[in-house]
Amino acid sequence: MTVIEPFRGLRYDPARVDGSDVIAPPYDVVSADDVAALLGQSLYNIAHIESVPGEGDAKYEAAASALRAWEDDGVLRRDDAPAYYAYEQRFAVPGESRQAIRRVFFTRMHISSREAGIVRPHEATLSAAKEDRLRLLKATHTNVSPIFAMFSDPDHSAAMILNTATQKPPAFEARDGRGDEHRLWVIDNPADIEGLTSAVAAAPVTIADGHHRYETALNFLREREAAGGATEAERSLLTGLVPQEDPGLIILPIHRLIRASAIPADFAARLETLYAIEDVGAATEAAASIDGLLHRLRSADPTVPTFGLLGLIPGRMHLLTAQMPHVMEAMPKRLSAASKAIDVLVLNDTVLEPILGLDVAARAAGEHIGFTEDAHKAWHAINRNEYHLAFLVRNVQPEQVVAIADEGELMPQKSTFYYPKLATGMVLNPLD
DSSP states (O other): OOOOOBBOOEEEEETOOOOOHOOOOGGGGGHHHHHHHHHOTTOOOOOHHHOOOOSHHOOOOHHHHHHHHHHTTTTTEEOOSOOOOEEEEEEOOOTTTTTEEEEEEEEEEEEEOOOTTSSOOOOOOOOHHHHHHHHHHHHHHHOOOOEEEOOOOOHHHHHHHHHHHTTTTTTTTEOOOOOOOEEEEEEHHOOOOOOOOHHTTTOOOOEEOHHHHHHHHHHHHHHHHHHHHHOOGGGGGEEEETTTOOOOOOOOOOOEEEOOOGGTTHHHHTTTTTEEEEEEOOOOOOHHHHHHHHHHHHSOOOOOOEEEEEETTTTTEEEEEEEETTHEEEEEEESSSHHHHHHHHIIIIITTTTTTOOHHHHHHSSSSEEEEEEEHHHHOHHHSSSSSSEEEEEOOHHHHHHHHHTTTOOOOOOOEESSSOBBBSSEEOOOO
16 A cells, blocks of 8 residues: 655745746756756755755755755745645647646655565666765755656546645746746645545555655665664655646657667668668758658557667668567567567667667666657757667657556666656655
């Protein structure tokens, strides 16, 4: 059973700050230039805590010092009573001409090991990022940014509570640099708290985003237990929960870019043993060119692995369609049907690793491979000769992520890009 509970959130006082000046994207999707811009945007931007510059212990101490100072000054205020927090994002869907709405709620969720099968990951993680987050957590004793997780809400009971909560004026609101809207409401009605608690308890949850933060919280809990005991607050972490049926739950694809040093001379010939290769036109700077390839990719049979390919022949675009069942026979026998239905896994196990020699370690090192969510940026990278092949992939669906977690399997890193990210700074979770 998934255990969640309301908490006394630490929130910006809207009378002291403009929300648009103080929120930030999560630490792992901002560049050094982005961080510099956020730090200059406001003395109280959450990046001063989440992404504080510096080296060694000093930077984590600076983050903790800033957090204490903001609380002492009243810029951040602790709510008097425990609550859940409804969070609505209104945003433009990349590559489409529509607006979407996603409704989430923030809670404290109890931490459990992967083996317990209650909170399930779907992606592998890197150790370096976990060490950085652990040092920040120890210094601030606060969950600054949430993880993002999905739960099943088949009768839409949780969605109805969130829909009702968000009809009132928000307690806090902001607009980010992309123009997306972020709004927050306090849910303190006992019936609504009970309704959300029960809805989430009915089934396991699946981590959508924030695997490093979750594993950091688990490592911190183990350290605290080894030291003689952990508090109840330290046994949980700040989580944004979304019904997996929410139509605003958008996952973007993450395309693969390959450098020439990884491409063998017989690449095309070996590729043809498993894939039909179709020339679909000239790759030009005009957006319609790449959009046309993406349309063909998205329109292809979803049960047959299919990829867009740039760079096979200079200036041309190609569509790769798996020759079935040969491609499935080339996949590792240990994988479940759920994993074999994920295009990016098929690409890894039939092309990137066996033909290009990019195994798990090589993909993690990143010397010969890059990633982008933007197919037009992929074209520019090929055109500028920064990379020499680009594989365009289809997006994974939420139900596919859940199916992978149900099997106890993991997708490779950079398989899913949940869009938009949950903003950091909407509400913080002190561990006391």
